[in-house]
Amino acid sequence: MITRELVAASTEPMILSLLSGGESYGYALIQEVKRLSGDKIEWADGMLYPVLHRMENEGWIASRWGEAENGRKRKYYSLKKDGKKVLSDQREQWLAVSKVFRQLWKEQYV
Amino acid sequence: MFNLEQTIADWRRQMRAAGIKSPVPLEELEIHLHDEIEKQMKSGLTELEAFNSGVRKIGQAHALKNEFKKIEETTMMNWTTMKKIIHGLILAVFGFGCLFTWGILQMAPMAILGHPDRGLPGFTTLCINLRPLVAVLPVLAAGYCVWVWFRKSDRVPSWVGFFAAAMGVLVLVTLPAMVAAYLPLLDALNH
Numbered sequence: 001m002i003t004r005e006l007v008a009a010s011t012e013p014m015i016l017s018l019l020s021g022g023e024s025y026g027y028a029l030i031q032e033v034k035r036l037s038g039d040k041i042e043w044a045d046g047m048l049y050p051v052l053h054r055m056e057n058e059g060w061i062a063s064r065w066g067e068a069e070n071g072r073k074r075k076y077y078s079l080k081k082d083g084k085k086v087l088s089d090q091r092e093q094w095l096a097v098s099k100v101f102r103q104l105w106k107e108q109y110v
Numbered sequence: 111m112f113n114l115e116q117t118i119a120d121w122r123r124q125m126r127a128a129g130i131k132s133p134v135p136l137e138e139l140e141i142h143l144h145d146e147i148e149k150q151m152k153s154g155l156t157e158l159e160a161f162n163s164g165v166r167k168i169g170q171a172h173a174l175k176n177e178f179k180k181i182e183e184t185t186m187m188n189w190t191t192m193k194k195i196i197h198g199l200i201l202a203v204f205g206f207g208c209l210f211t212w213g214i215l216q217m218a219p220m221a222i223l224g225h226p227d228r229g230l231p232g233f234t235t236l237c238i239n240l241r242p243l244v245a246v247l248p249v250l251a252a253g254y255c256v257w258v259w260f261r262k263s264d265r266v267p268s269w270v271g272f273f274a275a276a277m278g279v280l281v282l283v284t285l286p287a288m289v290a291a292y293l294p295l296l297d298a299l300n301h
Contacts, residue, residue: 026138027145045142046169049135050177057181070148075138 002041011043011051013094016079016087019061023078026052052077060086114157118143121165128171135178139168194259196269201255204276205248211280211287212244218291222298230294237290244283251276 018029026048033041055061060083068074079087122140130136143164150160168174215238222228230238258266 027142044169045146045164045167046139046174047177049138049142050174050181053135053178054181054184057184072141072144073137074141075134 002037007041007043010041010094011048012055013087013090014041015048015051015055015077016060016083016090019077019079020084020087023076025074025076029077055083058082112156112158114147114161117161121161125171125174129175130171130178132178132182135174139174143168190266193266193269197255197258197266197272200269200273200276201248201251204251204280207280207284208244208248211284212241214284214287214291215241215244218294222294225298228297231290231297233286234290234293237287244287247279247283 014033015029018024018032024032030043030045030048033043052061052063056063056077060080061077062080063075063077066074066076118140121143122136125136125139130139143161146164146167147157147160150163151157155163218234218238219230222230254272258272
């Protein structure tokens with residue numbers, strides 16, 4: 001499992017990245033991250049919503065109430081223009097970190 | 111006999127009692143719980159097991175409340191700062207208005223320049239004598255704004271009240287000043 005600190009640091013860019021593919025809702029976001037990480041990243045379910053609300057307050061994402069296939073109400077989130085910019089900035093930073101690690105570990109282990 | 115809907119309603123009451131009062135996050139959490147229960151039941155758990163698992167995953171109400179509280183505090187802080195800025199803008203407009211009024215009263219005696227025998231109308235003289243008041247008003251408004259900006263409390267007084275008071279005073283001061291400046295001009299034109 002990935003440490004709590006790393007999960008916390010990567011939550012916002014992950015949400016932004018997931019929403020860049022189209023609108024989604026809390027439960028689906030959690031399931032998608034779980035699937036993509038091979039169950040290595042597991043967000044505390046309840047804690048995702050305060051993060052989504054904070055990002056909405058920041059103006060990065062927007063929300064709307066809709067109806068799910070089962071007729072239940074559901075709150076959908078989508079990426080806003082400011083969110084796209086933040087995602088682009090964060091993407092650059094994560095890629096830079098990732099590049100450093102790739103170089104370091106390539107030099108050490110290959 | 112386990113009643114899922116009743117148990118979810120009880121859970122919702124517990125969350126509200128623990129401090130998650132805002133309806134939006136609570137509704138979202140409840141929808142999430144329903145989704146999780148549905149998924150767990152499809153994988154073979156009973157209603158009770160699925161409910162317990164879902165509640166455990168959502169987490170403790172106390173921890174959630176703290177997270178939502180942090181967001182509310184940030185929003186409140188942003189609005190507080192915004193209200194302070196609005197107070198500053200109103201003060202600037204009020205100050206400029208008072209300066210304009212001062213200027214009008216300063217220019218009023220120019221209408222009789224070269225004709226000292228005519229003298230100024232009584233109302234104009236009264237307004238010119240009351241001119242220091244026009245300088246005192248922005249100082250009072252600035253004092254109020256300093257109090258608003260630097261008071262310890264998180265609650266900033268409404269800017270609407272300050273706006274209404276400032277604009278009201280400005281109208282009450284500027285209109286007579288304009289009349290006072292116009293009277294000697296009218297007098298000069300008549301002569």
